[in-house]
Amino acid sequence: MNKNETAELNRRDFLKGSSFATLMTMLGGVELITRAPVQAADLATLVPFQVKCAVIGLGNWGREIIATLSRLKTAQLTAICDTYPASLKRAANSAPNAKGLDDYRKIFDDKEVQAVVIATPTHQHREIVIAALQAGKHVYCEAPLANNIEDAKAIALAAKAARKQVFQAGLQTRSDPQRRFLLDFIRAGASGKAVKAHAQWHKKQSWRMASPNPARERELNWRLSKETSPGLVGELGIHQIDAMSWFLNGRPVSVTGFGSIMQWKDGRDVPDTVEAFFEYPGGAHLTYECTLANSFDADYEMLYGTDAAIMMRGSKAWMFKEVDSPLLGWEVYARKDQFYKETGIALIANATKLTNLTEKATDETAYTTKPLYFALESFLTNANTVSSAVEDFSATFDVNDKAALEKYISEIKLQPAAGYQEGFEATVLAIKANEAVVHGQKVALPKEWFELG
Amino acid sequence: MIQSNGCMVNSKQEKYLMKKNCFLLVGTLALLPVSLRAAEDWVRYNAVPNSSKVKVDGTSTLHDWSVGSTALGGYVEFDPAFDLAKPALGKVNAHCDVRIFVRQLKSDKTDMDNVMYDSMKEKDHRRIDYRLSEMVLKEAPKSPEAPFLFDTKGELIVAGVTNKVQMPVTMVRVGADKLKFTGSTSVKMTSFGIAPPTKLGVFSTGDDVKLTFEWLTARKEQK
Numbered sequence: 001m002n003k004n005e006t007a008e009l010n011r012r013d014f015l016k017g018s019s020f021a022t023l024m025t026m027l028g029g030v031e032l033i034t035r036a037p038v039q040a041a042d043l044a045t046l047v048p049f050q051v052k053c054a055v056i057g058l059g060n061w062g063r064e065i066i067a068t069l070s071r072l073k074t075a076q077l078t079a080i081c082d083t084y085p086a087s088l089k090r091a092a093n094s095a096p097n098a099k100g101l102d103d104y105r106k107i108f109d110d111k112e113v114q115a116v117v118i119a120t121p122t123h124q125h126r127e128i129v130i131a132a133l134q135a136g137k138h139v140y141c142e143a144p145l146a147n148n149i150e151d152a153k154a155i156a157l158a159a160k161a162a163r164k165q166v167f168q169a170g171l172q173t174r175s176d177p178q179r180r181f182l183l184d185f186i187r188a189g190a191s192g193k194a195v196k197a198h199a200q201w202h203k204k205q206s207w208r209m210a211s212p213n214p215a216r217e218r219e220l221n222w223r224l225s226k227e228t229s230p231g232l233v234g235e236l237g238i239h240q241i242d243a244m245s246w247f248l249n250g251r252p253v254s255v256t257g258f259g260s261i262m263q264w265k266d267g268r269d270v271p272d273t274v275e276a277f278f279e280y281p282g283g284a285h286l287t288y289e290c291t292l293a294n295s296f297d298a299d300y301e302m303l304y305g306t307d308a309a310i311m312m313r314g315s316k317a318w319m320f321k322e323v324d325s326p327l328l329g330w331e332v333y334a335r336k337d338q339f340y341k342e343t344g345i346a347l348i349a350n351a352t353k354l355t356n357l358t359e360k361a362t363d364e365t366a367y368t369t370k371p372l373y374f375a376l377e378s379f380l381t382n383a384n385t386v387s388s389a390v391e392d393f394s395a396t397f398d399v400n401d402k403a404a405l406e407k408y409i410s411e412i413k414l415q416p417a418a419g420y421q422e423g424f425e426a427t428v429l430a431i432k433a434n435e436a437v438v439h440g441q442k443v444a445l446p447k448e449w450f451e452l453g
Numbered sequence: 454m455i456q457s458n459g460c461m462v463n464s465k466q467e468k469y470l471m472k473k474n475c476f477l478l479v480g481t482l483a484l485l486p487v488s489l490r491a492a493e494d495w496v497r498y499n500a501v502p503n504s505s506k507v508k509v510d511g512t513s514t515l516h517d518w519s520v521g522s523t524a525l526g527g528y529v530e531f532d533p534a535f536d537l538a539k540p541a542l543g544k545v546n547a548h549c550d551v552r553i554f555v556r557q558l559k560s561d562k563t564d565m566d567n568v569m570y571d572s573m574k575e576k577d578h579r580r581i582d583y584r585l586s587e588m589v590l591k592e593a594p595k596s597p598e599a600p601f602l603f604d605t606k607g608e609l610i611v612a613g614v615t616n617k618v619q620m621p622v623t624m625v626r627v628g629a630d631k632l633k634f635t636g637s638t639s640v641k642m643t644s645f646g647i648a649p650p651t652k653l654g655v656f657s658t659g660d661d662v663k664l665t666f667e668w669l670t671a672r673k674e675q676k
Contacts, residue, residue: 048567381563389524392554396526397502404502408524411503415563 047073049388051138051380054079054098054107056128057120058091059209059220061142065117066094068372074380079107084216104128108135115166115383117376118142122235123228126151133162138383140376142170143418144238144427147230149449152427156452159420163406164390166382166414169423172375173243175416178315179371185347186247190328191319192307194248197286199240199301201232206264207272207292224268231434232274232290233257238430240301241278242422243312244286247303251425252278252286254444257436263293274437288433311344315371318344378415385412425450495548497530498632498670507553507666511642515656520560520569525668527551529585529632537626540593540601549585549607551668568650572642574612582610583618591621600625605636611645630672637665 053075055065062082069075081101082088088100107113108131115138118128125146132139139159146152159167173179186194208224211217222228223235233241245251255278259271273293278286300313307325311318320342321331335346386409393408418426428449436443505525511518532546555575559566585607592602601624609618622636641660642649651657 046567046571048570388554388556392557393502393524396524396552396554397500401502407503411523413559413561 049384050074050076051115051383052076052078052112053115053117053380054081054110054113055091055095055117055119056081056104056107057118057124057142058082058084058087059119062087062119063091063094064372065119065376066091068370068376069117070094071373072377072380074377074384078113079110081107084219105131108132108137114138114387115140115380117379119170121222121228122230123147123151123222126155129155130158133158133165133167136165138166138379138386140168140170140379141423143242143423144230144234144430145169145423146427147228147234147431149428149431152424152431153452156420156424159423160452163409164386166379166386167420167423168375168379168382169418169420169426170375171239171242171418171422171426172371173239174246174418174422175375175378176315176371177374178317179243179312180416182310182312182317182347183247186303186305186310187249190308191303191305191310192322192325194284194303194305196284196304197244197248197302198288198304199237199244199286199299200289200297201236201240201299202289202291202295202297203299204263204295205292206266208264208266208268221268224270226269226438229270230431231259231270231437232272232292233276233288233437234430234434237274237276237288237290237433238426240299241276241286241288241429241433242418242426244301244303245278245280245426245429248280248284248286250280250282250284251447251450252280252429252445254279254442255429255433255436256442257433257438258440259437262291271437276433276437278433310347311339315369317347319347320344375417378417382414382417385414421452424452494533495530496533496535497528497673499528499673500526500551501631501669501671504669505667507558507664507668509558509662509664511662512659513656514658518560518565518658520558520566522553522557522559524557525551525553525666527583527668528673529634529670540590542590542593545588545590545603547585547588549583549588551583551666553581554579555581565650572647572650578611578613580610582608584608584610586617588622594625597626609638609640611640612647614645616640616644627669632670632672634668634670635666637663639663 051074053069055062055069055077058066058080062080066077066080069077077095077098079099079101080088080091080095081104082091083102085102088102092098092100101107107116116132117140118125118132119142120128122142122144123146125141129139129141129145141155144152145155159165185191209220211220218225229235230238255276257274257276259274261268261271262273264272273291274289276288278288280286298313300311302312303310307322309320311320318337318339319331320339331345334348337344337346389409389412390405393405397404429445432443432445432449503523506521506523507525508519508521527550529547529549535541535545535547555573555578556570558569560569585605587606589604590601591604594601603622603624604619605622606617606619608615610616618638618640620636620638622634625633627633639661642658642662643660649658649660
């Protein structure tokens with residue numbers, strides 16, 4: 001490499017040779033991070049319980065789920081399932097102790113399996129989720145729940161009726177301690193009155209998967225067809241839009257969308273570049289942008305308040321204060337990073353707790369532990385908690401008193417997770433936003449659409 | 454609510470008896486002198502779901518801690534000679550069996566609950582049981598709403614270890630067919646073979662814990 005090349009380090013080389021955190025540090029911001037909770041010494045080795053679970057749907061995300069479950073000591077992966085033999089074989093390498101099955105019904109017939117994680121194509125969720133619930137399994141269903149509202153409602157209603165089981169929607173940021181910390185921070189008014197929000201997902205990639213034959217091509221690339229896909233805003237945007245609605249503490253009243261195929265003119269009919277504008281009660285707006293044609297600035301969410309803007313990137317966050325905002329105190333000592341021409345203050349949950357004083361002041365957790373880990377951890381813990389409650393309650397009181405059992409279960413404190421209602425609302429919003437994008441129009445969102453009845 | 458410094462005598466129970474609680478209970482009751490009348494004549498009150506609470510309070514070098522539950526099951530039954538309207542002071546013929554599953558005791562910290570279950574050997578001893586052995590009415594109610602005050606003796610079985618406990622217990626009538634019992638006692642974790650959880654350099658928990666309960670029972674319907 002000559003002198004000029006070194007001096008002209010381009011963005012791509014920079015990203016290759018350095019971590020995202022370094023990039024953020026160079027750009028300059030105050031970071032908002034959750035510190036990992038201190039664990040008692042014996043907690044490190046303690047295996048309090050194990051939930052026998054299965055994963056259905058072994059694409060990229062299914063394999064990510066298997067990899068995450070293998071890190072969770074409360075998970076005992078006993079079965080994996082996919083109808084496509086090559087996918088099954090590939091996933092089996094990461095799950096050597098799990099049975100490989102080509103039909104999900106075999107999992108539901110197995111009384112040993114307590115919980116299932118469903119990561120099949122979105123349009124296949126309904127049949128599998130309802131069969132799983134009927135078989136008495138706890139269900140984790142990836143988001144969106146479905147590619148149409150009728151299916152989403154059927155899933156949510158089935159989950160609502162299964163009082164003795166856990167249903168979790170795959171909106172993993174709802175379980176992320178960092179996001180939960182931020183929520184409290186924002187609700188406490190630290191950023192002032194929220195006036196607008198912005199989220200984006202930029203990545204130059206085709207979204208098309210390589211396939212050996214036309215039949216498999218159609219099956220594998222279901223995301224590229226309007227018939228089966230809720231589009232970029234439905235498949236990717238759902239997580240960011242749900243998170244921002246959560247932070248804005250409201251549900252949009254309308255969405256306006258635009259979409260075009262700008263780069264990948266390969267026969268697909270799903271736009272590769274989309275924009276959506278969500279209008280919230282009180283006048284705040286969320287702008288959402290997603291493209292498969294450019295990678296600049298990757299993915300992040302911004303919340304703009306009258307006292308500060310908060311930027312969230314994965315599990316990390318920074319606050320950018322206004323000059324006239326009140327002094328909180330702690331930010332004087334907080335880590336600060338530069339972003340463009342602004343200085344961001346790192347937000348770290350529980351940073352002042354006594355238990356954390358014994359911990360090394362690092363923030364590695366925010367990089368190494370993804371929201372999916374926390375979401376699956378919550379799912380397994382909640383599945384165990386509810387199953388234990390049902391078993392113990394039935395051995396303590398009259399087993400025929402179903403109302404008493406349901407009341408007992410409803411009062412149990414569970415780990416934070418998106419349930420059927422959150423999953424349904426996020427799915428309806430994503431489907432309607434995609435509708436707005438596809439037709440390039442404004443869609444009103446009456447509250448009745450979000451109600452299950 | 455009555456405060457008490459419960460007194461205890463340690464006694465290890467035979468392991469095979471621990472695994473056969475039902476047989477033990479039946480055997481013990483059969484030997485009690487109070488069981489002179491046929492059990493079916495006795496007036497039985499069963500625990501009401503979601504209407505009771507038990508709390509265990511402890512200390513640590515970091516902060517006080519507390520776990521609790523509402524799933525307090527079991528029953529109490531009285532000799533028909535014990536008249537709630539005109540109770541006689543002195544010994545009351547009664548049977549009482551209270552139980553709770555260990556993993557239904559919860560705090561707001563799941564990780565610490567798991568440490569607690571492990572310390573209490575939950576996988577081998579899933580339940581905490583209390584069995585009444587003696588009940589003496591010390592003070593009768595002066596009105597229908599006023600409390601009955603009892604002195605009680607019984608056995609508390611935690612983590613497979615049985616200790617004798619004695620404590621004052623208050624009973625009040627609730628409506629026409631319910632009885633609510635309240636009481637509390639202090640015990641030492643080590644007396645049940647439980648090592649108080651610690652983390653070197655961070656915290657250690659105190660050996661003494663206080664159990665407080667409020668237990669609602671309803672009269673079993675007569676056939």
